[in-house]
Amino acid sequence: MSTQGPSIHDTGALFQIAEPEERRAPARAPGRGIGIDLGTTNSLVALAPHGDDPKVLADGEGRALLPSVVSYVGDRVIVGDAAQAQQEEAPGQVVSSVKRFMGRGLSDVDFTHPYHLVAPSQGAGVLRLDVGAEGEPHLVTPVEVSAEILRVLRLRAEDALGGPIDGAVITVPAYFDDAQRQATRDAGRIAGLNVYRLLAEPTAAALAYGLDRGGQGLFAVYDLGGGTFDVSVLRLHDGVFQVLATGGDSALGGDDLDRALAAHLLGRAGFDETRPPTRHQRELARIAARAAKEALSEQGEVRVSVAACGIDDLAVTRATFEELIEPLVQRTIRACRAALRDAGVRARELDGVVLVGGSTRVPRVRAAVEETFGRPPLTDIDPDKVVAYGAAIQADILSGSAREGVTLLDVVPLSLGIETMGGIVEKLIPRNATIPIAARQVFTNYSEQQTGMQIHVVQGERELASDCRSLARFELRGIPRLPPSMARVEITFQLDADALLTVTARELMTGVRQSVEVKPTYGLSEEEVDRLVMESYDHASDDYAARNLAEARVELGRVALAVRTALAEVGHLTAILPAEERASIEAALVSADALMREASEAEAVNAARVEIERRSEPFARRRMERALLAGMEGKSLHEIESVLAAEEEHLDERRGGHSAEVIDG
Amino acid sequence: MNEPRKQGAGEVDYFACLDLPRRHAIDRAALERRYLELSREVHPDRFAGASSGEQRAAVERASLVNAAYRALRDPVRRAEHLVKLGGIDLDLTDPERGAPDPGKAFLIEMIELREALEEAQGAGAAAVGRLRGAIEARAEETLDAGIDAIDGGEVREAARHLVIHRYLQRFLDEIDGEAH
Structure with missing residues (x-):
């Protein structure tokens, strides 16, 4: 959370006028916007530059899905499949499903997990995970863990684009509250990303589908992610995607289907309250359950073995699995009905229902959606990728590409309110209000002695503040000493297009902007984020440059070696290499050696390589001619021509042809 | 330090904002199109x-x-906005510019309705449903009376009906809340 308006400089004066600094328009780089689906289980990055169809970027081994798993085993942070491979040996040091912890307090964590959580020192504040080895605590916040995932995706996109990216659209569950969204945005910043926008996952999916099919009509999006569930009802109309209502559960997802099955497996293996499984066993059972769930989408029965839990070739039928998950499925269906009701739309009025998320492959989930909405759902876009596609399209638009614009009118998923007398919540912005939206509230003083007031902002639908999510506490200071009810302070609660809250205050009598000090309940403070951003900046700006430099050095080394080899073999033949040319090439090689040791920028190294290539080009050509002549005796004209053509190609490929195998000394 | 107390803020004409005539009867298609x-x-x-x-200005304009x-797409909020533009803000308690007193007769009616609800709840879901239907009809009538008063230029009278409508609507919400 941040105060966009006044910043606080404690000058001791009653009022501080601190208008936000006017920043110039950021220079945009069309086509260099990326879309990121930061998922509970897997994350993806996609590109759709200059109006192209979106493409998900794969790693060097062709894998598009990056498991959202971060390993802190040893000194190096590892993300993805390699981290996942370490999960069994060190479950406490390998973080998966970190999305479930984003923007959460200790008391919100009511699900099983193998981590050692460290509560913030003063009750509120961001929680931390201890991912250190035994006896060596290493605390990380969920925001930092997420930033590691985002950083890997950023590098993947930079590789694909061949340079730095301009900005990113990161998707969040529609049902994420302010704290969870802010945490996601902070993670993006720490990962060195300019976060254009946070985009609701179902809205992103609708964007991917809507553009595909002409974009008219009423749609519902059922999005069962790894750890979150969303349902959105949208109206598509002439390029406007209007979310009418959204609903869901930010603590219910495919993971829970796995957990239900894991609990069943452990139960059948003889574990119970008197003999509970260890964290390790629980985690292994969960991993086995996930595999079983996936298999049961294809087949009617699966056999499960987990040696560490004493589970040996246990048969699980699809019917059993469906029975286990039915309560969870029904929770999602209730949310669907509520969203339809809030949207004022009947199921039969819909033009289509879109499925998103890997767990929508579970046949029972599909059937329940079909029953509820009265039609078979649309599944023609890969449910694992559709969100990233939508994010990439929106990122392309925001990067300034000449792409037909769409307007996304999203809503705030949960009501925003303030705590009043007796702990009752007064709602300022109702759920499903289209964002951006603002609410203003005027507060007065109770006495001349009152120079400040505390305001507690909460999010949720319940009557009591203690039952809602605490977002932040604001302290208003510097109210003028006026008789009761005379001092009037207007506070503006502004939700931006990301559904992120900013608060500004103004004293109405004087019109002076007032200081508002924000204390996010579960988030990092501005200063903490800034510090982490600065720390990562040191890496972030280096990351790309460092890799470029490394690559440039390899290239220079390769070229220098080839030239040196040639010099050693035929450099003494003055017919091929006149003395002054040799001196010039050797001089270039000497300065290249110096650069190899000292250069800190890729440009200089590349320039040195180009210079060697330029100076040695005639030498290379003569060498090639000589090699050709040597091999040409007794050949037909046709043969000579074809050899010549092949060598030309070779020459192009080799940037100057300094390749030892061409030399025929 | 005390709990905050609330007062009204400045008025904005939402009709002007969406280029619509300032009256309760509204062209839904024009509203949607313009929006x-x-x-x-x-x-x-x-x-x-x-x-x-x-960018900040865009956020404010879009807001x-x-x-x-x-405010305009919902008939109740639309009526309340018209009354507000007429100088009475139902969210204020100020005797002049705030919500008018709904009247003693109505408060007695509310007490009777609460008693009726308790009785109906004892009698079962069907009885609650019948009572709910009756209150809903009463709320509809009240809203219509409020809209008629707005159209006739009687802001104060309109405000009184709308205050009563709020009470009835809250009562309906309570019934629905308990049923869940």
Whole structure:
């Protein structure tokens, strides 16, 4: 959370006028916007530059899905499949499903997990995970863990684009509250990303589908992610995607289907309250359950073995699995009905229902959606990728590409309110209000002695503040000493297009902007984020440059070696290499050696390589001619021509042809 | 330090905002069309490449358009907005500019309705359903009376009906809340 308006400089004066600094328009780089689906289980990055169809970027081994798993085993942070491979040996040091912890307090964590959580020192504040080895605590916040995932995706996109990216659209569950969204945005910043926008996952999916099919009509999006569930009802109309209502559960997802099955497996293996499984066993059972769930989408029965839990070739039928998950499925269906009701739309009025998320492959989930909405759902876009596609399209638009614009009118998923007398919540912005939206509230003083007031902002639908999510506490200071009810302070609660809250205050009598000090309940403070951003900046700006430099050095080394080899073999033949040319090439090689040791920028190294290539080009050509002549005796004209053509190609490929195998000394 | 106390804020004419005549009867299609047009124009995403000042202004403009749309598309909020433009803000307690007293007769009616609800709840869901239907009809009538008063230029009278409507609506919400 941040105060966009006044910043606080404690000058001791009653009022501080601190208008936000006017920043110039950021220079945009069309086509260099990326879309990121930061998922509970897997994350993806996609590109759709200059109006192209979106493409998900794969790693060097062709894998598009990056498991959202971060390993802190040893000194190096590892993300993805390699981290996942370490999960069994060190479950406490390998973080998966970190999305479930984003923007959460200790008391919100009511699900099983193998981590050692460290509560913030003063009750509120961001929680931390201890991912250190035994006896060596290493605390990380969920925001930092997420930033590691985002950083890997950023590098993947930079590789694909061949340079730095301009900005990113990161998707969040529609049902994420302010704290969870802010945490996601902070993670993006720490990962060195300019976060254009946070985009609701179902809205992103609708964007991917809507553009595909002409974009008219009423749609519902059922999005069962790894750890979150969303349902959105949208109206598509002439390029406007209007979310009418959204609903869901930010603590219910495919993971829970796995957990239900894991609990069943452990139960059948003889574990119970008197003999509970260890964290390790629980985690292994969960991993086995996930595999079983996936298999049961294809087949009617699966056999499960987990040696560490004493589970040996246990048969699980699809019917059993469906029975286990039915309560969870029904929770999602209730949310669907509520969203339809809030949207004022009947199921039969819909033009289509879109499925998103890997767990929508579970046949029972599909059937329940079909029953509820009265039609078979649309599944023609890969449910694992559709969100990233939508994010990439929106990122392309925001990067300034000449792409037909769409307007996304999203809503705030949960009501925003303030705590009043007796702990009752007064709602300022109702759920499903289209964002951006603002609410203003005027507060007065109770006495001349009152120079400040505390305001507690909460999010949720319940009557009591203690039952809602605490977002932040604001302290208003510097109210003028006026008789009761005379001092009037207007506070503006502004939700931006990301559904992120900013608060500004103004004293109405004087019109002076007032200081508002924000204390996010579960988030990092501005200063903490800034510090982490600065720390990562040191890496972030280096990351790309460092890799470029490394690559440039390899290239220079390769070229220098080839030239040196040639010099050693035929450099003494003055017919091929006149003395002054040799001196010039050797001089270039000497300065290249110096650069190899000292250069800190890729440009200089590349320039040195180009210079060697330029100076040695005639030498290379003569060498090639000589090699050709040597091999040409007794050949037909046709043969000579074809050899010549092949060598030309070779020459192009080799940037100057300094390749030892061409030399025929 | 005390709990905050609330007062009213400045008035904005949402009808002017969406280029609609200032009256309760509304052309729904025109409202939707104008809202979508304006949304396309003012949405902050359109200003992704603009200066921070322009971006802030876009957020404020879009907020206003969204607030106007929200207020005008709902018949109750639309009526309350017209009354507000007429000088009475139902969210205030000020005797002059705030919500008028619904009247003693109505407060007695509410007490009777609560007793009736308790009785109905004892008698079962069908009885609650019948009572709910009756209250809903009463709320509809009250809203209609309020709209008639607005059309006749009687702001104070309209406000009184709308206050009563609020009480009835809250009562209906309570019944629905308990049923869940």
